[in-house]
Amino acid sequence: MPNLGNKNILTDNKFYDYLNERLKLDALVDYMSKKNVPQHSHSMFYYFGGLTLFFFIVQACTGILLLMYYRPGADSAYESVKFIVSEVSFGWLIRSIHSWSANLMILSAFLHMFTVFFTKAYRKPRELTWLTGVGVLGLAMGFGFSGYLLPWNELAFFATRVGTGMAGAVPVIGDYLLVVMRGGEEVTGATIGRFFGLHVAILPALFIGLISLHLIFVQRLGMSEPLHWNQKPPQEKSYMKFFPNFIYRDALIWLIMLNVLALLAVFFPDGIGVIHWPLGEKADPFGAPPAVIRPEWYFMFAFQALKMLPAHIWFIEGELVGMGLFTAGGLMWALIPFIDRKSAMNKPSRWIMWFGIFVVLFIITMTLIGYLVE
Amino acid sequence: MPKKDVSRRGFLEVLTSGGILGVCAAIFFPILKFITPPESGEANVSQVKLEFSRADIEADPKKAKTFKFGRKLGIICVTSDGALKALSATCTHLDCTVQHRPDLGIIWCSCHNGRYDLDGKNISGPPPKPLEQYVVNEIDSGIFISKEEA
Amino acid sequence: MKNIFILILIGLLNCSMALATNSKNCLECHAEWEEEDGPTHLFSKDIHFQKGLGCVECHGGDTEAEDMDGVRSAKNYRGVPKFNEVPNFCARCHSDATYMRQHNPSLPVDQLSKYKTSVHGQRLSKHKDKKVATCISCHTVHQIGDGKLPHSSTHPLNVPETCGKCHSNKDYMAEYGIATNQLDDFKASVHGHALLVNKDLGAPACNDCHSNHGAAPPGVDNLALVCGNCHAIESELFLKSPHMKAYAENDFPMCATCHSNHRIEHPSDKMIGSTEPGICADCHDHDDGTRGSQTADSVRNAINALVAAHEAALTVLKDAQAKGMMTTNEEFLLKEVDQSLIQTRTHIHSFDASVVVPKAEEGIAKADSVKVKSAELIDEYYFRRKGLGGATLVITFLAILLYLRIRRIEKPKG
Numbered sequence: 016m017p018n019l020g021n022k023n024i025l026t027d028n029k030f031y032d033y034l035n036e037r038l039k040l041d042a043l044v045d046y047m048s049k050k051n052v053p054q055h056s057h058s059m060f061y062y063f064g065g066l067t068l069f070f071f072i073v074q075a076c077t078g079i080l081l082l083m084y085y086r087p088g089a090d091s092a093y094e095s096v097k098f099i100v101s102e103v104s105f106g107w108l109i110r111s112i113h114s115w116s117a118n119l120m121i122l123s124a125f126l127h128m129f130t131v132f133f134t135k136a137y138r139k140p141r142e143l144t145w146l147t148g149v150g151v152l153g154l155a156m157g158f159g160f161s162g163y164l165l166p167w168n169e170l171a172f173f174a175t176r177v178g179t180g181m182a183g184a185v186p187v188i189g190d191y192l193l194v195v196m197r198g199g200e201e202v203t204g205a206t207i208g209r210f211f212g213l214h215v216a217i218l219p220a221l222f223i224g225l226i227s228l229h230l231i232f233v234q235r236l237g238m239s240e241p242l243h244w245n246q247k248p249p250q251e252k253s254y255m256k257f258f259p260n261f262i263y264r265d266a267l268i269w270l271i272m273l274n275v276l277a278l279l280a281v282f283f284p285d286g287i288g289v290i291h292w293p294l295g296e297k298a299d300p301f302g303a304p305p306a307v308i309r310p311e312w313y314f315m316f317a318f319q320a321l322k323m324l325p326a327h328i329w330f331i332e333g334e335l336v337g338m339g340l341f342t343a344g345g346l347m348w349a350l351i352p353f354i355d356r357k358s359a360m361n362k363p364s365r366w367i368m369w370f371g372i373f374v375v376l377f378i379i380t381m382t383l384i385g386y387l388v389e
Numbered sequence: 390m391p392k393k394d395v396s397r398r399g400f401l402e403v404l405t406s407g408g409i410l411g412v413c414a415a416i417f418f419p420i421l422k423f424i425t426p427p428e429s430g431e432a433n434v435s436q437v438k439l440e441f442s443r444a445d446i447e448a449d450p451k452k453a454k455t456f457k458f459g460r461k462l463g464i465i466c467v468t469s470d471g472a473l474k475a476l477s478a479t480c481t482h483l484d485c486t487v488q489h490r491p492d493l494g495i496i497w498c499s500c501h502n503g504r505y506d507l508d509g510k511n512i513s514g515p516p517p518k519p520l521e522q523y524v525v526n527e528i529d530s531g532i533f534i535s536k537e538e539a
Numbered sequence: 540m541k542n543i544f545i546l547i548l549i550g551l552l553n554c555s556m557a558l559a560t561n562s563k564n565c566l567e568c569h570a571e572w573e574e575e576d577g578p579t580h581l582f583s584k585d586i587h588f589q590k591g592l593g594c595v596e597c598h599g600g601d602t603e604a605e606d607m608d609g610v611r612s613a614k615n616y617r618g619v620p621k622f623n624e625v626p627n628f629c630a631r632c633h634s635d636a637t638y639m640r641q642h643n644p645s646l647p648v649d650q651l652s653k654y655k656t657s658v659h660g661q662r663l664s665k666h667k668d669k670k671v672a673t674c675i676s677c678h679t680v681h682q683i684g685d686g687k688l689p690h691s692s693t694h695p696l697n698v699p700e701t702c703g704k705c706h707s708n709k710d711y712m713a714e715y716g717i718a719t720n721q722l723d724d725f726k727a728s729v730h731g732h733a734l735l736v737n738k739d740l741g742a743p744a745c746n747d748c749h750s751n752h753g754a755a756p757p758g759v760d761n762l763a764l765v766c767g768n769c770h771a772i773e774s775e776l777f778l779k780s781p782h783m784k785a786y787a788e789n790d791f792p793m794c795a796t797c798h799s800n801h802r803i804e805h806p807s808d809k810m811i812g813s814t815e816p817g818i819c820a821d822c823h824d825h826d827d828g829t830r831g832s833q834t835a836d837s838v839r840n841a842i843n844a845l846v847a848a849h850e851a852a853l854t855v856l857k858d859a860q861a862k863g864m865m866t867t868n869e870e871f872l873l874k875e876v877d878q879s880l881i882q883t884r885t886h887i888h889s890f891d892a893s894v895v896v897p898k899a900e901e902g903i904a905k906a907d908s909v910k911v912k913s914a915e916l917i918d919e920y921y922f923r924r925k926g927l928g929g930a931t932l933v934i935t936f937l938a939i940l941l942y943l944r945i946r947r948i949e950k951p952k953g
Contacts, residue, residue: 076420080420080423083423090536094459097865097867100865101865101867102427103423103427104422104423104425104427105419105420105422106423107865108419108423108923109419109423259948260945260948260949263941263944263945263948264945266941267938267941267942267945270412270934270937270938270941271938273412273934274931274934274935277927277930277931278927278931281924281927284863401940401943401944404940405937405940405941405944408933408936408937408940409937411933411936411937412933412934412937414933415929415930415933415934457871460867460871462871462874482741485878486878499771499772499885500885501741501769502767502768502769502770503741514741514769515739515740515741515742515769516741517739517740517741
């Protein structure tokens with residue numbers, strides 16, 4: 016039984032009193048202390064959202080620091096990143112943490128999303144929370160894609176050329192889209208300008224807006240209870256106070272992750288295995304592309320699936336069919352709370368379950384093929 | 390509540406505050422170091438300001454000096470009519486460092502007697518390719534080297 | 540069938556070039572008689588054919604004639620030259636500056652006069668030797684190529700085999716009493732490796748030392764000048780060195796004394812020194828009354844010290860690299876040490892310790908600074924780990940406290 020007796024553990028703090036007199040914090044603390052988090056065998060899933068937020072905060076801080084030395088442009092981007100990692104003290108650390116945290120943010124966002132999906136936490140009344148969450152993940156991937164090019168090294172250049180090239184296959188507006196993304200026909204210094212603007216201004220603005228909505232929704236609605244709790248008698252349900260118990264646990268996980276980040280950044284400053292970001296050579300638009308051009312791991316499944324499609328399916332281009340399918344699948348995924356009508360009545364739906372399993376297996380299989388099959 | 394328990398809690402509070410301060414220090418120390426500009430000032434981009442002046446080049450017995458240009462070594466020399474010419478200093482034959490021969494008016498690689506004219510064109514000997522030519526800008530007394538626009 | 544095709548092709552080519560001469564007439568008969576390696580079939584690859592010259596430009600004759608008797612009876616008919624006539628046969632045009640100007644103005648016209656000075660030419664004129672090389676031995680008869688084209692027998696990459704055709708044939712060369720291992724030696728040499736394996740067209744083939752039309756051994760007294768065409772500094776230093784006089788007095792073949800001639804191996808630092816495997820000991824005893832042995836040893840020590848300093852710097856640099864540090868600046872500085880090493884090795888040819896030792900010391904100082912800078916990087920690497928250790932400790936400490944706090948507030952009351 017958690018300690019519910021003490022109304023406010025902060026009441027004997029002078030600093031808190033000072034703020035409270037001016038900002039009426041009591042109301043906020045009171046509101047939060049009434050919030051409870053369900054305790055059950057899958058309670059750990061509740062921490063992935065907060066973890067994603069932690070990595071985002073790290074991204075924002077390290078990103079702002081990198082901005083002090085980074086200079087976009089074909090003849091300065093690579094040089095400035097090299098300058099950061101070789102001349103600026105702790106520059107290697109900041110860049111490495113930024114890269115590690117980016118990957119871990121996407122990973123924890125994915126885990127957060129799938130746990131929400133399979134516990135059906137998106138069900139009424141949390142449809143909008145789900146929608147904003149999907150939007151946040153999309154933006155995070157946009158961050159990854161645009162940030163990858165910024166060092167203007169060989170690795171980034173060719174991956175971006177392939178990545179943006181795919182946009183060219185979109186029917187009707189494809190060519191226009193490609194030119195807008197690249198800032199011209201080819202990936203050049205103009206592309207860096209665009210990706211830089213996207214990465215440090217447009218995406219952060221959208222991201223903060225969307226994630227604020229997401230957090231407000233979560234605070235308003237509280238944590239979703241498992242589906243089967245519906246039939247449970249109230250005395251069998253166990254809860255934890257959101258504040259301070261859950262917050263403390265969150266903080267504990269953040270501290271551990273901060274340690275993990277520091278360890279990774281020091282021991283593997285350039286990443287591990289296929290998830291790596293060595294600075295390498297400067298991009299040479301006229302040079303030979305490296306033997307293996309790979310997107311980042313979270314784009315691998317889509318990249319591989321599109322690559323495996325035949326050139327033509329029936330009379331339509333294979334790539335086009337693939338993109339159509341991905342768009343339809345993504346749309347269905349985003350709208351799952353509205354498709355899964357049974358969930359609104361707290362009933363499990365076998366079809367939705369199988370859809371989710373299919374998506375997970377598809378992503379895992381395609382990613383593995385992408386990395387393991389030559 | 391027993392007194393002993395209170396003092397133990399107080400001790401824990403102090404420890405926690407210390408811990409928080411420690412973590413803040415661990416985070417802010419690298420950040421403070423990071424924002425302190427390094428001695429070399431700013432990232433060297435495709436333009437480099439030479440650390441020596443025209444007078445230094447003219448004072449050199451070979452009327453030339455080498456400089457670091459990105460990852461490459463460059464050579465700058467004063468020609469007989471007083472113009473400054475800057476080229477990549479790595480011979481295209483077997484990577485020796487070339488030198489200026491004011492007596493012959495050429496750039497010369499002593500390893501295998503490779504010769505280039507002052508625009509970097511390979512004119513005799515083994516070098517298979519010309520030397521890359523850089524753009525020289527003299528502003529006030531500073532010499533700036535940059536890559537030729539493609 | 541193939542013959543007809545070639546005939547048509549040649550015919551078409553001829554028509555399109557609107558030749559003044561009508562070689563078609565020759566081909567009509569010759570192409571039919573000849574085997575596939577006959578002149579009419581080979582001729583399409585020939586530079587003369589490509590420049591629009593036909594059979595009669597060399598062989599003469601009347602293309603309008605009905606049969607061979609008619610062709611032969613023409614006044615300018617030259618037919619097939621006898622062996623000793625070949626040089627003059629080619630020189631009829633190639634030594635004629637006025638004629639050559641119309642076809643290839645930049646081509647020299649001195650081949651015949653050079654040939655006359657060559658060992659080949661001398662034997663031909665003086666000894667009526669019918670085994671020596673004439674124009675066609677190297678250039679082929681009907682497939683004479685532009686030396687810049689890769690298929691040509693005189694392209695630099697093909698020259699060693701072209702000369703070797705005769706010079707490495709023991710039976711053929713038997714009566715001359717000269718070695719036949721030049722081709723094998725060349726292939727094993729640093730020059731042969733550069734030319735034939737690395738395809739470095741700047742590396743010398745036979746003709747770059749022996750000349751082409753005036754082919755002859757370079758001569759003992761001029762060797763340093765010949766080698767000096769590429770190895771300029773070595774040659775310059777050697778000519779000023781004490782060895783110069785000594786070699787001249789003893790009739791030593793200059794550069795070849797230490798480096799041999801065709802089998803010039805990649806030089807090694809081991810060659811220097813008054814003890815095995817140093818080759819200086821071949822002439823310089825410890826007590827031969829000169830300073831030679833002493834110089835050899837101090838030069839060798841200087842070079843060894845520089846090589847060791849370079850190695851040491853490289854080891855530390857590689858260690859820093861393996862630890863994931865950015866070493867681009869240090870690599871750059873190490874290149875200067877490489878340059879010093881090249882210079883020091885070059886200056887061995889002064890055979891003067893007071894020239895070599897300062898060069899080596901200059902390089903050693905540079906190598907030491909690379910080593911120090913790389914060592915600093917390694918220190919930085921350990922500093923990072925210590926820093927990380929400290930930070931991790933502090934963070935873990937706070938995490939434990941937080942954990943205790945959670946335990947405390949959730950401890951069941953009573």
